[in-house]
Amino acid sequence: RPSGPAAQRPSGPAAQRPRGPAAQRPSGPAAQRPSGPAEIPVTGTRPGKRVIVIGGGPGGLSAAYTLKKRGLAPLLLEATEQVGGRMGGERIDGFSTDKAADFFPVSYDTTFRLCEELGVPLTNLSMDIGWHRHGRWVVTTPITSLGTLFRNIGPFRTIGFLSLRGIWPTMKLVWSLKADARHLNYASTHRIADLDTDETYGEYLDRLGVPEPVRVTLEGFLGLTMGNPEEFGATWIRAFLAEVLFKPDKLYTPEGGCSRLSEALAERLGTAIRVSTPVRRVVIENGRATGVVTDDGFMEADAVICSVPATRALEIMPDLPERIRRALGKVQYSFGIRVVLGLDRRPLPPGWSAALYPEDDTPSLLDRTVNLPECAPPGKSLLDLWVGESRARDLMELDDEEIARTLLADAHAKAPPGSALPQYEDVVFARVYRWHDAICKGLPGMFTAMTRMRQDMTEDLQNLRIAGDFMRSPIVNGAITSGVETANEVADFLEARS
Ligand SMILES: Cc1cc2nc3c(=O)[nH]c(=O)nc-3n(C[C@H](O)[C@H](O)[C@H](O)COP(=O)(O)OP(=O)(O)OC[C@H]3O[C@@H](n4cnc5c(N)ncnc54)[C@H](O)[C@@H]3O)c2cc1C
Structure with a gap:
């Protein structure tokens, strides 16, 4: 087994020879x-x-x-x-x-x-996501059939989309995205600028009357990469929701x-x-x-x-x-820190790609090897921990080991049942990537x-x-x-x- 985190040597594109075309x-x-x-x-x-x-x-x-x-x-x-x-x-x-x-x-x-x-070959991602809400865990799965639609009904109630207060504003949100679907995408031909307004995403949610439980859920999802999205431009986040939240079965990544x-x-x-x-x-x-x-x-x-x-x-x-x-x-850009841990085990419950904590600052957890097993040697895995904005600012000046230990401890405090998060001493390696210019806020x-x-x-x-x-x-x-x-x-x- 390779030795502890500090002993690792980074290498990257310049030093590597990827498989030939x-x-x-x-x-x-x-x-x-x-x-x-x-x-x-x-x-x-x-x-x-x-x-x-x-x-x-x-x-x-x-x-x-x-x-x-x-x-x-x-x-x-x-x-x-x-x-x-x-x-x-x-x-x-x-x-x-x-x-x-x-x-x-x-x-x-x-x-x-x-x-x-x-x-460069692509892989289609399939993400079962665990959500920590109201002190318990529910799991959503990409909707690809009637069966998966039914499986999501319970979880959608818990995370707010199908709650009594949430269902109508959620439908308004979906309609508003569908109405502009032609423009709300990231193709080279997109015309997002045609929809640009002086509205932030937070103001957009206010206008639609989206209640707190649904906002928290959306923020938990968006925060996976963005930190606090409510101050972002409404048009940009609407495009993101249209592309990612409502087409979760159509996400791709290069193999590896x-x-x-x-x-x-x-x-x-x-x-x-x-x-x-x-x-x-x-x-x-x-x-x-x-x-x-x-x-x-x-x-x-x-x-x-x-x-x-x-x-x-x-x-x-x-x-x-x-x-x-x-x-x-x-x-302007958001702020964020990603910690990547190499592990000798699967950290999340079987089948889960991610665990999200929309209600607090616990880092979101993503096991990339569920969809990309080639990113780790057999039997091993990669766990990404992400925090954005204020939590990232609090940690930014700490050294790498302190950041990794702190985020891992936060994750342990609310680990999903059936997970196997490691202690810091047990990780194969740890990397900390600090982003001062993380995501453009649009x-x-x-x-x-x-x-x-x-x-x-x-x-x-x-x-x-x-x-x-x-x-x-x-x-x-x-x-x-x-x-x-x-x-x-x-x-x-x-x-x-x-
Ligand atoms: C955590 C995170 C997750 C993301 N997830 C996704 C995702 O899943 N999908 C997606 O599409 N996008 C994602 N993004 C956004 C995506 O990474 C960026 O949109 C994209 O990389 C921007 O490319 P770029 O070439 O414009 O800028 P960059 O990727 O920032 O490249 C700019 C380069 O310029 C170099 N540079 C800076 N100053 C100088 C200088 N003075 N002289 C020479 N070089 C300099 C930098 O070192 C850097 O290499 C994510 C971003 C972050 C931070």
């Missing part, structure tokens, strides 16, 4: 060819044109990959030791962790196309976890990636980016794509036109501002583009779509000039 078996939605942007054509090489891509998350990786396909020579600069960003992961003694993103809803057209192109897609992109880019190279500043003169400044000095570029969270983009691009800086200032008006900003950029900036999830929709498909889109714009621009 030939060995991959595309499956799931990618194989059904969801509609999306046409495949990006290869248009011959233009040697000597250097495009610098800043940031190695899904946005930057897909931008650099697209540039390479267009015959350009991208150079991707990543601040940390590993590419992947919030879609990164680690391989640790036969385990594969995902540091953040862990599933793709069915509308992820650009992402599925990329998975198919790179030979979402970070496998980052690995596959990194593999294709090879030496075009430079890690541990934070960009300190993008030099902009007269609406033109001339290059970037790193700790090694100035690097000249014919074009620059900046694909970092908006908060970081503001720091490294102080010379952006004022209207673009103002728009970027509208983007604040009211943000989608409208970003749509306008995309237009402003083409007017104000010649060879500089901003990519990232916040530019399209604040999830992986938004990041990848914006990466592909900006890379094509830059390639077209350079082509027109040559």
Whole structure:
């Protein structure tokens, strides 16, 4: 058995050799060819044109990959030791962790196309979830048939959806989502901005008269990744509910976890990636980016794509036109901590993927190996513990071991019956991932501002583009779509000039 947590050595996409494309078996939605942007054509090489891509998350990786396909020579600069960003992961003694993103809803057209192109197979997730409500546990299961619908009636009463006070507002909520279903998705063609209002998600629930028990349940579910969603923009959360809560049987993830897609992109880019190279500043003169400044000095570029969270983009691009800086200032993020434990046992009751504690700050628990057994050696498992917002802020400054011990102790205090949570001393390894820019909040008006900003950029900036999830929709498909889109714009621009 590998030794205790401290003795583990991280490794990641740059160091790993994922299984080659030939060995991959595309499956799931990618194989059904969801509609999306046409495949990006290869248009011959233009040697000597250097495009610098800043940031190695899904946005930057897909931008650099697209540039390479267009015959350009991208150079991707990543601040940390590993590419992947919030879609990164680690391989640790036969385990594969995902540091953040862990599933793709069915509308992820650009992402599925990329998975198919790179030979990254997908797995359909099925999540039985335990809910701790009113001091007891109930289990919900994805509704795929009349049988599963009936099985959920009791649990839905307990968690509020079918309670006397909850049923009518829940129906209003469902109708409100169904009415806008055409726009409420994450496809590259989505028109979420058309529904953007000045309403927060909390105000939206107030308007529908959603009572406390249902709000608590929804928050428990949303908090799984977001922390406190009530201050998020209503449009963004409505899209999330439409995609995730009401289509729970249509969630996918690459076999081995979402970070496998980052690995596959990194593999294709090879030496075009430079890690541990934070960009300190993008030099902009007269609406033109001339290059970037790193700790090694100035690097000249014919074009620059900046694909970092908006908060970081503001720091490294102080010379952006004022209207673009103002728009970027509208983007805010939640806060969160994920602890990943490698275990020699199944931690949750048989069949459960997750245990949620909507009523308090106990971390949500997710056994990823229920759906992704390949993420751990045989007989072992991976348990993710997540806390967001205020609880995460309380813990952020503690050292890794203290955070892991604290969250594990919280989980023990309310362990589901039949679970086998370990003591800290028994875990095979522990990893702590801190996220200061966790999930973009999609604040009211943000989608409208970003749509306008995309237009402003083409007017104000010649060879500089901003990519990232916040530019399209604040999830992986938004990041990848914006990466592909900006890379094509830059390639077209350079082509027109040559
Ligand atoms: C806990 C958690 C769970 C999530 N779950 C999901 C999910 O299940 N499904 C989903 O679709 N989305 C999920 N998301 C959101 C998703 O991860 C993001 O939308 C996506 O990763 C954004 O991609 P990006 O490329 O825009 O930014 P990032 O992934 O943040 O990548 C930005 C990169 O830029 C680098 N960088 C920053 N500053 C600099 C600099 N100055 N110089 C060089 N490099 C720099 C960073 O190190 C990072 O690698 C989750 C996020 C979190 C935090």
